[in-house]
Amino acid sequence: MSAVMLGMPGAPPTSPRGVGHLRGEESFPAAARHSLADTQLRANLGHATRTIRGKRAAVVAELPDWEELREAGRQLKVHTMAHLPAYLVQLEEAVTARGGVVHWARDAAEANAIVVDLVRGTGSDEVVKVKSMATQEIALNEALEAAGIAAFETDLAELIVQLGHDKPSHILVPAIHRNRAEIREIFLREMGDVDPALSDDPAALANAARLHLRRKFLSARVAVSGANFAVAETGTLSVVESEGNGRMCLTLPQTLITVMGIEKVVPRYRDLEVFLQLLPRSSTGERMNPYTSLWTGVTPGDGPQEFHLVLLDNGRSAVLSDAEGRDALNCIRCSACLNVCPVYERAGGHAYGSVYPGPIGAILSPQLTGVEDNASLPYASSLCGACYDVCPVKINIPDILVHLRAEHTEAQAAGRRVPTAEAAAMQAAAVVMRSPRRWRLALRGGRLGRLLGRRRGVIGEVPLPVLKQWTDARDLTRPPTSTFRDWWAREHGDGQPSDEGERP
Amino acid sequence: MRIGLFVTCLADGLYPDVGRATVRVLERLGHTVEFPEAQSCCGQMHVNTGYQKQAVPLVERYADVFAGYDAVVAPSGSCVGSVRHQHAMLARRFGTPALQAQVDAVAAKTYELSELLVDVLGVTDVGAYFPHTVTYHPTCHSLRLLRVGDKPTRLLRAVEGLELVELTDADQCCGFGGTFALKNADTSTAMLADKMRHVLDTGAEVCSAGDSSCLMHIGGGLSRIRAGARTLHLAQILASTREEAA
Numbered sequence A: 001m002s003a004v005m006l007g008m009p010g011a012p013p014t015s016p017r018g019v020g021h022l023r024g025e026e027s028f029p030a031a032a033r034h035s036l037a038d039t040q041l042r043a044n045l046g047h048a049t050r051t052i053r054g055k056r057a058a059v060v061a062e063l064p065d066w067e068e069l070r071e072a073g074r075q076l077k078v079h080t081m082a083h084l085p086a087y088l089v090q091l092e093e094a095v096t097a098r099g100g101v102v103h104w105a106r107d108a109a110e111a112n113a114i115v116v117d118l119v120r121g122t123g124s125d126e127v128v129k130v131k132s133m134a135t136q137e138i139a140l141n142e143a144l145e146a147a148g149i150a151a152f153e154t155d156l157a158e159l160i161v162q163l164g165h166d167k168p169s170h171i172l173v174p175a176i177h178r179n180r181a182e183i184r185e186i187f188l189r190e191m192g193d194v195d196p197a198l199s200d201d202p203a204a205l206a207n208a209a210r211l212h213l214r215r216k217f218l219s220a221r222v223a224v225s226g227a228n229f230a231v232a233e234t235g236t237l238s239v240v241e242s243e244g245n246g247r248m249c250l251t252l253p254q255t256l257i258t259v260m261g262i263e264k265v266v267p268r269y270r271d272l273e274v275f276l277q278l279l280p281r282s283s284t285g286e287r288m289n290p291y292t293s294l295w296t297g298v299t300p301g302d303g304p305q306e307f308h309l310v311l312l313d314n315g316r317s318a319v320l321s322d323a324e325g326r327d328a329l330n331c332i333r334c335s336a337c338l339n340v341c342p343v344y345e346r347a348g349g350h351a352y353g354s355v356y357p358g359p360i361g362a363i364l365s366p367q368l369t370g371v372e373d374n375a376s377l378p379y380a381s382s383l384c385g386a387c388y389d390v391c392p393v394k395i396n397i398p399d400i401l402v403h404l405r406a407e408h409t410e411a412q413a414a415g416r417r418v419p420t421a422e423a424a425a426m427q428a429a430a431v432v433m434r435s436p437r438r439w440r441l442a443l444r445g446g447r448l449g450r451l452l453g454r455r456r457g458v459i460g461e462v463p464l465p466v467l468k469q470w471t472d473a474r475d476l477t478r479p480p481t482s483t484f485r486d487w488w489a490r491e492h493g494d495g496q497p498s499d500e501g502e503r504p
Numbered sequence B: 001m002r003i004g005l006f007v008t009c010l011a012d013g014l015y016p017d018v019g020r021a022t023v024r025v026l027e028r029l030g031h032t033v034e035f036p037e038a039q040s041c042c043g044q045m046h047v048n049t050g051y052q053k054q055a056v057p058l059v060e061r062y063a064d065v066f067a068g069y070d071a072v073v074a075p076s077g078s079c080v081g082s083v084r085h086q087h088a089m090l091a092r093r094f095g096t097p098a099l100q101a102q103v104d105a106v107a108a109k110t111y112e113l114s115e116l117l118v119d120v121l122g123v124t125d126v127g128a129y130f131p132h133t134v135t136y137h138p139t140c141h142s143l144r145l146l147r148v149g150d151k152p153t154r155l156l157r158a159v160e161g162l163e164l165v166e167l168t169d170a171d172q173c174c175g176f177g178g179t180f181a182l183k184n185a186d187t188s189t190a191m192l193a194d195k196m197r198h199v200l201d202t203g204a205e206v207c208s209a210g211d212s213s214c215l216m217h218i219g220g221g222l223s224r225i226r227a228g229a230r231t232l233h234l235a236q237i238l239a240s241t242r243e244e245a246a
Helices: A028-036 A039-061 A066-082 A084-097 A108-122 A133-137 A140-146 A156-163 A180-190 A202-219 A245-251 A269-283 A316-320 A326-330 A336-340 A342-347 A358-369 A386-390 A397-414 A421-433 A436-452 A467-471 A484-491 B009-013 B016-028 B044-049 B052-065 B077-094 B097-108 B113-120 B140-145 B151-157 B185-202 B212-224 B234-239
Strands: A101-105 A126-129 A150-153 A222-225 A229-231 A236-241 A255-261 A291-296 A306-312 B003-005 B071-074 B110-112 B133-136 B163-165 B206-209 B230-233
Touching (some): A028 B185, A039 A269, A039 A342, A066 A326, A084 A101, A084 A229, A084 A306, A101 A108, A108 A140, A108 A222, A108 A255, A108 A306, A126 A202, A133 A140, A133 A255, A140 A150, A150 A156, A156 A202, A202 A245, A222 A245, A236 A245, A236 A269, A245 A291, A316 A326, A326 A358, A336 A342, A336 A358, A336 A386, A342 A358, A342 B185, A358 A397, A397 A421, A421 A436, A421 B044, A421 B052, A436 A484, A436 B009, A484 B016, B003 B016, B009 B212, B016 B234, B044 B052, B052 B097, B071 B077, B071 B113, B077 B110, B077 B140, B097 B110, B113 B151, B113 B234, B133 B185, B206 B234, B212 B230, B230 B234
Parallel strands (some): A126 A150, A126 A222, A222 A255, A255 A306, B003 B071, B071 B110, B133 B163, B133 B206, B206 B230
Antiparallel strands (some): A229 A236, A236 A291
16 A cells, blocks of 8 residues: 555655756756857747747637636646545556556655566566656656666657757657757757658658657557546546657557656546646647547556556655645646746746746746755746746646745745845845834935946946846936935925834 | 825835826826825735745735725835735734734725726826827736736827837736846846837837836836837826926
């Protein structure tokens, strides 16, 4: 039974360090500095996100009950998370009853070890893979490779990323940072058996990938997938995709191993009705995705004859234990929030360090790892709210970002004897702002800012910390000679600013 | 109707003309505006930077200072967004049930300027004169937290002499985001560059918005590149007349 601690007292563990792809090497601002300078990347991302945004907006606008669907999706997720342990046990029983084997993995290391053992048990030294975020999260390919097992990504974009020795930069479109000229280069260099006359025509590129992959599909004996949904009542797993390559992997090999985050469970088969409408319209901007695969355990004589389901925690119980942040688990990985995010569009997915980029990544990764390991991510947002507007399950991403910022500053304060410069400044500002007298004096003092420079009524570059961050690219307004309250006292009052309402 | 002006800390200290313009528009329409001097800041900067507890006294002060008014108006979508959405959260987390009730009551009658004019006072033509081409940046919090919709542009279209030019990607953030502009200065600047390009593409003389903070950002960028376009708050355009031009 369950090795996963769910709903238990005490803090459940976060995802361990040293395994998986949830932590970046650099902070967000440092990584973004590189990507912002890459004009090709900016052009690729700008074009791709704009296109998907437009398609999504069009197919969402044609549904009169879109808001009701979003609310239904949200409520189903909130309900499921509130009863997650029970639904997971129900799922285990249903999968087992239909001939599948369920494994519980506390974290990335355990999940990788389980999959490696299962593949070894089949005697195979290669697997074909269906596009999966969970296996990217735990760095399963690297673990398989270390065990002498070759993993072949079969999703076209994941294949491009894998052949390019690259990292995915988008949840739905992992190679969004590549254009077709770059993809042609990668295919020519890495596929080995490709026609040197290959053009960068999308159809020609897709055909090259088709020929390359077809051989893998026909020879592979083991497939590894993730899951979009798992139905507790029936034990049915589901993967939705566009290309049909996933369908090949899910049907041809003898053994299928599915690695699934525990939050992917839904209570009933009929709940898929809601999510299968929300997901394609939000992610690819399609009314319906081309391939929806559903399988339940093992069917003799049809499809894989061995089915293993690995239920992955890897910090999810820790997220679930935080009432303010747990809605991050409701995500159905549509990536609509990435496509509308002005920060993602410019900085790109790699700047987030984790396999989960964009607004959802900025709230999910720090919670899975503990905020101290992804401390810059909650700040990688201008809180513009575009993500919340498009989220198909109405995750209030801006509020969770603000919550995680507080968690971060409070953890910092608890761990230090001397406050950070920022904490001291914020404390000082609060002390001044809560007293009308001190606030009035501070505003007066602000007029001294005129000494900083007076070119054209503005302040130009100022080589001081913090101010420099602003004045590198923008002029600063020169404080006026009179504050508003001074003017008010002259025009409407007795000329004397009042200290009415003063508090100690 | 007793209208209290929440001028916001930024307008008080850096953009007093915005506060004066807000008063002028409302007085011209025949309303009396009061400015309770005990006010300071909504606390948004603290909350959004991760210092929630430090914002609690500011929330208490706001609820206290504006309790007696029929309506409170602020020339800032962002600060009104903070009052309506963050004050309740802070009162729930750190305050007493009495504070929660007080916060809810004051938040329910706090309006951004275009909301007060159009929804509460029922005016779209405020009698302004501004013979210039203007483009309007709707600002994230006015759009997505307050849902002010087309209220600001309805007010602008009614201004005599004003030609309103549509802004491409108007709903995209300008990149300010409070301390985001400092902590992620490079990304913020990239967002600003795109916003400025769209503003300049309109050929408008003036970029307007309902928030001094966004205008500080966009205006600071336009000024740095000597763009030849200026920024003006919605209140300043609405206050403008033949006799006293903005």
